[in-house]
Amino acid sequence: MPVLVRRIAILALLLILIQARPSVAGTKLTHEYDLKAAFMFHFAQFVEWPQGALPEKTTPFTIGILGEDPFGKSLDEIVANEAVDGHKLLVRRFQNVNQVDSCQILFISPSEKSRMDQILTHLNRRSILTVGDTKDFALRSGIIGFVISDKRLRLAVNLAAANAAGLTISSKLLRQSQIVGPARVQE
């Protein structure tokens, strides 16, 4: 179970981090994926989807998980009873990229690491905010990638990919992120 091992390792790292630095924010990173789930939810407020992405009010705002679900219950809990711009929030889990139809935010699980390029190519030009935490996710034309930098969870944003998907990312979000992609040389 390599995933589990890594999770435990990260958890241990985070625990050390908390004890070593009782940050001003005082946030307890109880679980890396709890934080990521919260971030995923907040993307809904800081990203603008093009007109027509959600034509009807009744259409739910969907956060999808492609592949193995690392969030457990946390994403469902965060999203429960929330809405974005009048659209109810819905969490859906997909096993195959072909299943992905109506979806606004799609987390591509590390379990799909090997198929990442195909998946991203498949989703290219669809108004879906692709999110992932695999290495160089954003650099490899994912839109937002989770990065652990300076022992903190940070974001990497591929603006070209976002533009291609017709998404507008709030400057406030960009302020929190590293911009990566074709225009710039990244790590």
Add this chain to the structure above:
Amino acid sequence: MKTPRTTIRRKLVTAMMLTSTTVLLLVGAVFIAHDVVSFRRLLVQALVTRANILAANSTAALAFRNPEDAGQILAALKTDPRMIAAALYDKEGRLFATYPASIPPGVVPPASGPIGHRFEKSDLVVSQPVAEEGQSLGTLYLKSDLQELDDRVRVDAMVVLLAVLGSIVVAFAFSTWLQRRIAKPILTLAIVARNVSEHKDYSLRAKGAGDDEVGVLAGAFDEMLSEIQQRDREIRQLNADLERRVDARTAELEAANKELEAFSYSVSHDLRAPLRHIDGFVELLAKHAGPSLDEKGRRHLATISTAAKRMGALIDDLLVFSRMGRTEMRKTSVDLAALTQEVVQELKADAGNRSVEWKLGTLPTVQGDPSMLRLVLVNLLANALKYSGPKKAARIEVEAQSQNGELIVSVRDNGVGFDPTYSHKLFGVFQRLHASDEFEGTGIGLANVRRIVSRHGGRTWADGTINEGATFYFSLPK
């Protein structure tokens, strides 16, 4: 008329100054209060606006857990020295970022508080929600000092103070000028009134006091003065007339009186000669024909003789009385004590073996005619002795006391007294309250007393009760 203790000038100036200063201070206080209230509102507005901007800027930092960025956003506050502290709280109310970055505990609350603004001691505190797209992300807390408000109040107070001071100067100048216009006619009036009352000069006038109420007052005052002047003149004239008339009457009366006295003197004098004849011839008749007459005839002759003698005594007394009014008074010092003693010694000899207690008080020396005053004392003391005759133990007291600038001498006896209803008649000529067969006398003694005392400038009067004695008084001016 006294000089007034506070002048109307000072009162006027004080009233005007007091009014204007009070009004100015009230206006100043209202101005400051209004300014403070509106400035506080302005401060709140500014801080809320700033909080809203900061909150909008820090949404992503809160959403994506970036306390460093939040700290940087808050650090922008350092350009404003009024900002004491700021803090961001996450959705759960936990402290997320602060300004300044390191902050002693207690400066900002450890957890987010209620939304809104409030004044705390010397600080203004604002709590604003942080939200993106309706999604609540946390709370922003801003704390600003009120230095600006204090400065504002200080400046306001300074402005008000300067305005008040300036206005006081202007008001003083104005009120001095105004009071001169108001007070001057009043002062003129007061001076005229004082001169009138001090010098009794009713010819003064308070003219030209202006056309206001003071002018009316001065006019009325002048009218009254004219009236008084007129009356004064009339009274003086009447007085002069009256005096002239009194003088004329007095002269007439004196002439009549002199005439009357001369007449009564000559009548008395002329009556004496035939009376002597009657008396003499009755005596001769008694000697010559006495033995040949029977008892009844002899008794008739005796009665005629007695009556003639009595009439002679009456005429003598009348002559004395008349002389009292005419003779010149020779005033010298008279020792009343010695005089009284002398008279008492004489009377004691007449009293024979009667039991009489004489009581003489302290008597002073007075100015007067000694022989006249002696007559007064002889009359009063002889009366006292005479009318106390029926008493077994007679007591006669002579006293003197000073009262209201005159000396009052009293002669008191415990004799038969008199009915006080007739006390006014006592001092008249030939007025008697007792029958002459009861007490002998011509009834002219007290009339003489009154005449002498009044010639000395004094008065006579008497108290008495039937059977309880009488007191006779006479006064002499000092």
